[in-house]
Amino acid sequence: MRRVAKGVLYKLSLVAGVATLLFYAVDLMPGDAPCFGPGMTREVCAQIATNRGLDESVHARYATWVVGALTGDFGDSHRQSRPVLDLIGELLPNTLLLSGLALVLAFGLGILFGVIQATRPGWVDGALGTVLLFFYSMPAFWLALMLILVLSQGLGLFPAAGVTSVDYDALSGPGRLLDRLHHLVLPVAALTLVSMGGVARYTRDSMLEVLGLDYIRAARARGLSERTVVYRHGLRSALLPIVTQLGLSLPFLFSGAVLVEAVFGWPGMGRLMYDSVAARDMPVIMGTGLMFAVIVVLSNALADALYALADPRVRYERD
Amino acid sequence: MSVTDRGTARDRRGGPHGTPRWAVALIPGLGDLRSGRPLTGWALLGTWAFLLFVLLTRSGRVAAALSGEVSGRGAALALVTGLALVWSLALYSSGRSGARTVRMSVPWRGLARRFAANRGAVLGAFLLMGLGWVAVLAPILAPADPLATGPLTDRLQGPSAAHLLGTDEINRDVLSRLLHGARVSLGIAFLAVALASTLGTLLGAAAGYLGGWLDRALMAVVDTVLSVPRLVLLIVLVGAVGRPSLLLLVLVLGLTQWPQTARLIRAEALSVRDREFVRAAEALGFSRTRVLFRHVIPNSLGPVIVAAALGVGNTIILEAGLSFLGVGVQPPHPSWGVMIARGREHIHTAWWLTTFAGLAIVLTVIAANMVGDGLRQGLDPRAGDDR
C-alpha cells in the first residue's frame, strides 16, 4: 500500500515538475501576446495585460494558475476566447485518434516485421531491414509532403488535409466512418512509416536474443511446433523490452505529431500547443503541456503495468 | 568464441609481403590493407584519394582560399593538413617493420572486430566520414557561393549542367547550399550529441554510482524532462531565448538530450558498481571520484556510444523539424531542414528544392543508424554472432 502511495506521489510530483518547468520557461520567453496592427497602441496592450492579470509577478500568476488548476479551472484561451478545457476536449480526441492509430499500427506492423526479420535471416531480413531503415531515417514532415504530393495531388486518392469532409454531418453512419478513415490514411501512414522501423529493429534484436535462449531450444526439443515456439514462447518474452519501449515512445509520437499535424492541417494538440506558444497563450500552453505530461506519465505507468502483466518475474520478485 | 579469435590471429600474422615498401609509403592505407586491417586501410585510402582528388581538381580554389582571396581558408587548411597527416601516417608505418599493433583492451578489440565484420556498419561509417569531409570542405567543394543570388527573372532553374541540382527561389545554386548545409546540419547534430553524451555520462554515472539523494534528485529531473515531448520543449526553449542562433540550437538540442543518456548510463553504472574491480578499488581506498572516472565510467560507456550514434540521426531530424517550423536554423545559414521548409512553397513546381535536401537527411540518418547498429551489435557479442 505504501509503495502504491509512493508511486502515485512520485508521478504527481513529476506532473507538478513539468507544470513548473513549463510555466517559468514560457514566462522567460520574451515578447507578449501579439497585439499589433494599425492603430493598436501600447496603452491598449497594457490594458489587455491588466485584464488578463498578466501585470502581476510571475510567482503570483503561477500561484493563481495552480489554485485554478487544482479546482479544475485551467482558464480561458486568449486567442480562442473559450475555456482551455473546452479546447482540449475538442482537439485531444483528434490527436489521440491520429497518434493512437499510428502507435497501434507502428507497433503492430513493427513487431510483425521484426519477427519476420528474426525468423527469416538472409535476404528477407536484409531487404526488410533496408526498407524499414529508409523510412525510419526520414523526417516525418518530409515524408508527409511527399505523400501529399504523390497520393493526394498526383493520384487524387486521399484528401490532403482535415479530419472530415465538409459534408460530414450530412453523411450516414457508415459513410461517416469511411470519411474519417479516408482522412486518416495519409497522416497515419506518415507517422507509422517513420516510427515502424524502430519497433521492428527492436523486435528483431530482442527476438534473436530470445530465440537463442535455452528454453526456446528446449521447447523445440519437447516437440512444440515452430509457430508455437516463435510466437508463444519467443515473442512473448521478446515483447518485454518492446513494451517498455512502447511507454517511452509515446512522447515521441506526440512530438512527431506536431509536425505531421501541421502539414496535414490536422486540428490536434500538437498544433494547438505550437500555435499557443507562438501567441504566448499561457493558459493553453499550460493546459496542453500538463495534458502531455499526464499522458506521458500515464503511458509510463501503463508500460510498467503491461510489463508486470507480461513478465511474472516482476510480480513475484517484488517482495 | 575461441575459434574465431584464432582465425583473426592467423590473419594478423600475415604481413605486407609482396607489396613494395615504396607503395606502402606512398599510398596510405595500403599497408593496413595488406596486413589484414581493411577498416583502417580503406578509411585511410579513401580519405587520401578523396582529399587528393579535391586538391587536384580544385587546386586554384584552394590556393586562392589559402591566400585569403576567397573565403574558405579553414577548409583549405583542413584539406592540406588532412592530406599531410594521412601521408605522414603512411610513411611512419612503412618505416617500421611488420604490422603496427594497436593496443586495445579486450572488449574494445572485440567491438572493432565485430564492427568490421558488419558490412552495413562499415558502409555507414565511411558514409559519415565522407559527409564529414564534405562538411569541412564545403567552401572548396561548392561550385558557387551559397549566398550569391542570380537574376530574379531567371530563378528556380531545374537541374542542369550549370547548376547540377538547380537553383532556388532567389536563384542560388542548390548544390552549393546543400554542401554548406552539411556543415550546419552535421555540425549542430554532432556538437549537440557530444554535449548530451558528456553531460549525460557524467551525471548518469555519478547518480548510478554514488546513489542517495543525488541519484533521486537527478532521476526526478530526468523523468520530468522526459515527460515533456521533446519537440514542444525545444520550441519553448528556443522561444525563451528568442533569437535561435546556431549555438543556441546546439545548446537546447544537447540539453534536452542528456536525460536519455543519463538514464542509460545510470543503469550501467548500477551494475558496474557491484563488480569486483570497483569494490577492489574502493577497498584500496581510492577516492570515489577517482573510482567514478577510472572504473565506473569507462566500463559503462558502451550504451552511450550506441546512443550517441543513433542520437546523431535523431538530432538531424529534430533540427530539420525545428527549422521546418521556423524556429530552427535561421537564414542565411542553409541547413537541410531550412531548405526543405523553404522549398515546400515550390514543391509543386520545383521539386529539386525539397527532394535533394530530404535525401541528404535520409542518407545521413541511415548512415548514423547503421553505425549505431554496428556498434550495438559489436558491443553485444551475442548479437554480433547472429549476422
Added chain:
Amino acid sequence: MTAEGTAAATPLVSVESLTLRAGRDPAAPVLVDRVSLEIAAGESVGLVGESGCGKTLTVLAMAGLLPADVSKAAESRVLFRGRPIEACEPSPLGREIGFVFQDPAGSINPVLRVGHQIAEVVRTLKGTSRSDAHARSLELLAEVGIADPAAKARRFPGELSGGERQRVGVALALAGDPALLIADEPTTGVDMIVQEQLLTLIEGLRERRGMALVLVSHDLAVVAEVCDRVEVVYAGEIIERGAVDRVLTDPRHPYTQGLIRCLPGRAGHGVRVAAIPGAVPVPGAWPPGCRFRPRCAHAHDRCQASPGLLLLPDARAARCWLVNEGGAP
C-alpha cells in the same frame, strides 16, 4: 508383438561415425570425432567424461537438436528406429525422444505457468482437448513426485525450488510418453540430497515406463547408480565402453581408471578429478595419436599413433594400446 520384435532387432537409436565441427567450414575444428554407438529399446546407457569432451553434443545430435553453429559431417548418420532422424515424420522429438536439459531454470520458459507449459506440450503431441491436457499435466507432475500438483501447476517456474524445476523438466520430457529419455547432466547445480532423489525418480520412471535412457554426466558414480551400460568419452572420442559393473571393477583405459580413482569413497573425501593431471585439450588442439597421451602415466612412443577402438569380449571396448597387451597396467 511383431512391432516389439522389430524393435528388438533394430536398435532404437544408432549413431554411426558421428563427426561434428564448429561451423560450416570443412576445415573448422572437430568437436566430436567419428563416434558410433547404439541404444536398444529399454536400455539405460551412461555417457561419462569431463566437460568439453563432446558428450552433450553427441546426445543433441541423437535428438536432432544441434545448434546452428555446429555442423555434422556428410558421412555421419543418426538413425532412429532404423531411419535417419531428420527424415522421421512427424519428428520424434517429444513423442519418441524426451530430453531433460542440463539447466532446469534456463530450459523452462520463465514467463509461462508450469501447468500451462506441460499442458501445451501434451496438447501438441497428443492432440487432446484443453481440459484433458490439463488433467494429464497434473498426472505428470504427480508422476515426477511433485507434491500438491494442482497448486504447483499454477506457479511460475521462478516460484519453484531448483529440484522442483528439474522435476518439471522431467515431466515436460515425459509429456509425449517417449520411448527414449535423454537426460543431459540433470543433477547439475542441485545439492546431494536432491540429486539422489532425482536419480531415484529417473530410474523408477525408466523401469515403470520401460523407456530407454541416455544419461549424460561427468560423474561416474551417478551413471553407475542408474545405468546398465557406460560409454566413456574423451576429447571427442569414445575411449571405453561396457556394462557398468564390469567397467567399474575392471577399467581398461587409463582415463577410466583415473575417473574411478576420483570416485568418492574410493579416494576419500575432498579429492577431485584433479587426480588426473592436466586438463582436457580444447577442440582443434588435440594431440596426434592417442589424445590422452599428454596426461597418461603410461604414455609410450607407440601412443603417437592412434590405437583405435579395440573390441573386447562381453561387448566391451577400449581405445588403448595397453589393452592388447592383455590387461590393465
Added chain:
Amino acid sequence: MTRRLRNPLSAAPTLLLLAACADEPREPVGATAAFCQDALARVEQYMATVPSSPSDSHGGTVVVGATAELDGGMMGLTTSDYNAHQHQVFLNLMTLVRYDDRLEPEPYLADSWEWSGDGTELTFHLRDDVYWHDGTPTTAPDVEFTYLRATDPATTFANPTYFEAYEGVEVLDDFTVRFHVRPHAQPLDTWRAVPIMPAHLLSEVPAEELRDHPYGTVCPVGNGPFRFSSHRPSESWTFAANPAFPQALGGRPSVDRYVYRIVPDPSTLLTELLNEDVDVYVSMRPDQAGTIETSGRARLLNFPARDYTFIAWNSSRPAFADPALRRALTMALDRQGMVDGLLGGRGAVANSGVPPVHWAFDPDNASALPYDPARAAGMLSSLGWEDRDGDGVREDAEGQRLSFALKFNPESELRQTLAELSQAQFASVGVEAIPTGVEFSQFLRDILGSDRNYDAFLLTYSTDFRVDDRDLFHSGSSDAGYAWSRTRNPGIDRLIDTLQTIVDQEEALPVWREYQAAVLEEQPFSYLFYPDRIVGLSARVQDVTMDARGEWVAVRDWTIPRDRRKYATPGRP
C-alpha cells in the same frame, strides 16, 4: 537492463484524472456555457419561423481555405485579425456604412446619414428590417452600445484612433443615433470598419471580459447575411445563409453554406485547392500562383490592396541618421526585380505608405529612386563610407563598418526570402546586412518596445483606408509604438497635421502629393512594394469579385452552379 520497479496499480488515480480531463469539456463549463447554449437555442428557434423559399440559383457549399484561425472570432470590439474582421463586416455582422467599388461610402445598416452644418454632428438613420439572428431587431441602442464599449479603454478596442475625433453619442429614437465629432478627414471610415454588436446579448458583460468572452468563438449571434452554425477550433468555421437578411440589401446569400477551413501548411492548402476540396484559397503565396497557372486545375484572382512591404531604418542609430544614406540604400535594392521575380508581377513598387488604391496615390513617384547600384555606391562613397580595409564592407572615417542586423519574422517565407535577397544586393554595394530571423512575438517586442531593439527590420504593414501616418512619422508620437524610424521632420509633421483635418478631397489632394514627395525625400523606410492579394479559385465557384475592400466583400454573391454542387447539406433535400 536495470529498471526501477513501479507498481502497476499506481497508475489508477492518474487514469481517473485523465478521464476527468477528457470528459469534462464535452459540456462547456460555467455561466459562459449557459450563455452560449441559450443564445444558439434562440437562433434555432427564430430561424425555424423565417420562411425560406430558396430559388434554383440558391444552394451549395462554398469552402474557403486559409492558413490561420480567425483570431478572436466574431468579437468585433476587439479583433485585429484581418480575416476575422472581414468575416465580421461581410458575413456575420453589419456595419453602418460600407464602401462601394470606388471606395465611396454607401448605406448599409444605416439607410442614410446627415451632417450638421458645422460638421460636428453626424446622424445615422438605421434600417428597420434588420434582425439579429435570434429575432431581436437591430436598433439604435446597439449602435450606442458598440460606441460606448469601443471607446471604453477596458474593452481594449484594437484601433482606438478610429474614435480620436469622436466626443459623444445620443440615441434619438429606436432607429436614429447621433454622434458628436470634431471635423476630420474621412469621418465615415470608422463606421465602415467597426461592426455593430448586439447590446441585448453583451451589455451585461463587463468591458474587460469582452475580449475573452465566448461570444466571439462559440456563439456569435450576428445580423449579417450569414449566420454562425459551428466552429471547430483550428479546423473550421461554418456559416449558413441567413434567410431573414433584408431583400433590399440583396436578400439571402446565393450559397446555402459557407465553410472557412484552416489548413496551416500553404503547400497542403494548394493541393486542397487543386483537388477542389477547397474552393477559394485566400492570401495565396505569390510563388504558388505559378503552379495554378501551369496546372489548369484552378484559376487566379489578384487585386491591389492596402499592404506594403518595407525595410524600416532606426534613424537613432548614427549610421542611419542621414536621409541621403537611406536613399542610397533604397537605390541598392532591385525593387522592380522583386515585384517581377518574387511577386511574379503581382504588385507594384512602393514609394510611400499611400497605396495605389487610395484616391490620393501619386503615380508620378513610381520611377523615383530607381535600382542603380553604381549610383548607390557613389552616393555612399560621397557620404564618407568607403571600404578602407578591403574586407568588402564600407567603413566611415572612424572605422565603423556599415553593417547591420536586418530583423524579420521567419514565419513569413516571403520576408525570409527578401531578407536573404537584400543581404545579397546590399553586399554588392559594400553594405553588410545580417538577416536575423526573430520569432513573431519577440519580433513585435523588439520593434514596438521602447528600447527600439533593432537597426533595421522587414515588415509588411496593412494600412487603413483612411491613411494616417501620424503614429509612424509624426515627431509628436516618436516615442509611441509605431515610430519605427524615429525620424523628426517638421515638414512632415505639418503635412500630417493638416491632412487629418481637411474634410474635402479636392482640397486635400495637393497636400497628399506634397506629403508623398516629402516621405520619398526623408526615406524613413525603404519602401519595397505593394503586393497584390492573390486568391486561387476552383472551377466550382462562380460570380466571385474581390477588390481592395477585401476578399469577402461580395461573398453574398458567390455561387456554386447546380451541376457543381457536391456536398449534401443538412436540412435540404
